[in-house]
Amino acid sequence: MHEPDPGAYEREAVSPEAGSDEQQAERALRPRVLGDFVGQERVREQLSLVLHSAQRRGSAPDHVLMSGPPGLGKTTLAMIIASELGSPLRISSGPAIERSGDLAAVLSTLQEGEVLFLDEIHRMARPAEEMLYVAMEDFRVDVMVGKGPGATAIPLDIAPFTLVGATTRAGLLPAPLRDRFGFTAQMDFYDDEELERILHRSAGLLGAPMDADAAAEIARRSRGTPRIANRLLRRVRDYAEVRGDGTLTLGTARSALDLYEVDASGLDRLDRAVLDSLMSKFRGGPVGLSTLAVSVGEEPETVEAVAEPFLVRSGFVARTPRGRVATPMAWDHMGRTPPPDAAFGAGTDADTDTDESVTP
Numbered sequence: 001m002h003e004p005d006p007g008a009y010e011r012e013a014v015s016p017e018a019g020s021d022e023q024q025a026e027r028a029l030r031p032r033v034l035g036d037f038v039g040q041e042r043v044r045e046q047l048s049l050v051l052h053s054a055q056r057r058g059s060a061p062d063h064v065l066m067s068g069p070p071g072l073g074k075t076t077l078a079m080i081i082a083s084e085l086g087s088p089l090r091i092s093s094g095p096a097i098e099r100s101g102d103l104a105a106v107l108s109t110l111q112e113g114e115v116l117f118l119d120e121i122h123r124m125a126r127p128a129e130e131m132l133y134v135a136m137e138d139f140r141v142d143v144m145v146g147k148g149p150g151a152t153a154i155p156l157d158i159a160p161f162t163l164v165g166a167t168t169r170a171g172l173l174p175a176p177l178r179d180r181f182g183f184t185a186q187m188d189f190y191d192d193e194e195l196e197r198i199l200h201r202s203a204g205l206l207g208a209p210m211d212a213d214a215a216a217e218i219a220r221r222s223r224g225t226p227r228i229a230n231r232l233l234r235r236v237r238d239y240a241e242v243r244g245d246g247t248l249t250l251g252t253a254r255s256a257l258d259l260y261e262v263d264a265s266g267l268d269r270l271d272r273a274v275l276d277s278l279m280s281k282f283r284g285g286p287v288g289l290s291t292l293a294v295s296v297g298e299e300p301e302t303v304e305a306v307a308e309p310f311l312v313r314s315g316f317v318a319r320t321p322r323g324r325v326a327t328p329m330a331w332d333h334m335g336r337t338p339p340p341d342a343a344f345g346a347g348t349d350a351d352t353d354t355d356e357s358v359t360p
């Protein structure tokens with residue numbers, strides 16, 4: 001998690017990252033076996049093969065790297081790997097390893113077959129990375145004794161272990177480190193049907209009765225991300241308990257999510273402000289990032305890092321060489337009519353009617 005700049009928009013309901021008080025709620029909803037892990041079919045199947053063949057051979061499975069955006073289930077899968085193997089799990093993270101000595105202390109105390117989970121592995125210190133290559137390949141650490149020209153490396157054997165690394169930025173991992181993972185799981189965003197399954201499971205665990213329509217409505221607003229789905233579910237549950245009879249219906253889901261300013265496509269206040277500004281002040285663009293940011297009273301970095309990724313991914317905004325452009329789908333979503341000469345980036349006909357998202 002990163003500290004927002006002073007004055008920067010603090011995203012709550014639809015942040016893909018976990019809030020500081022959210023860990024406990026998440027732990028309660030985390031699937032513990034591969035069979036309860038919804039979606040990511042290909043990753044699940046490949047992983048299940050890796051785990052079962054290792055168990056058959058009676059050896060530690062290949063090291064696994066999980067990469068993908070926040071909230072898609074990397075930590076969850078790491079825990080499932082250890083539990084499927086029946087192995088102890090050691091948890092650490094890149095930022096916690098500031099010197100190679102920190103890593104040596106962890107590696108040299110691993111038990112045979114233990115699973116070592118390194119979260120945010122791209123943030124590990126360089127010298128530690130080098131130590132990790134050797135440990136992954138040869139199950140050995142070179143402990144430096146002494147300083148300066150007289151320093152010597154004493155090789156120390158360590159127990160065979162399985163490293164599970166997680167990263168939101170696989171591109172930042174040096175190639176030698178990436179290459180030493182036998183298996184890379186690339187996590188993708190979830191579709192609505194998968195999110196609905198996750199929501200039904202979570203509602204069951206929370207003891208909250210939920211209609212199928214309510215699940216579909218929450219899923220649609222969850223930006224393809226299980227963490228957001230579970231968070232919106234908790235908000236709707238709270239609302240249903242206070243304002244209704246505790247049952248999650250389409251009506252309570254809509255009222256609750258409207259109250260939290262999460263719209264029918266999962267856009268929040270900042271996302272909508274960006275679209276609104278793009279349309280009302282710049283005729284739909286193209287407009288440069290910093291001009292657009294000023295018009296919504298945010299830093300360009302905030303608009304670029306917080307609002308834009310989802311707006312672009314879901315097809316509301318196009319990035320063109322001349323700037324940001326609102327797509328026909330965005331005009332439609334905001335219930336506005338584009339001016340006849342709207343640019344649409346590639347010079348699309350302004351009358352083009354997109355039938356993309358269903359806005360109730």
Ligand SMILES: Nc1ncnc2c1ncn2[C@@H]1O[C@H](COP(=O)(O)OP(=O)(O)OP(=O)(O)O)[C@@H](O)[C@H]1O
Nearest residue numbers: 026029030037038070071072073074075076226227
């Ligand atoms: N496939 C899934 N099935 C069911 N629940 C899931 C799934 N993926 C994620 N979740 C739920 O979403 C929440 C967030 O998942 P998790 O913490 O594993 O994400 P992450 O990828 O590690 O995120 P980060 O990058 O922020 O560390 C968890 O509470 C978990 O219960």
Ligand SMILES: [Mg+2]
Nearest residue numbers: 074075076119
């Ligand atoms: Mg995680």
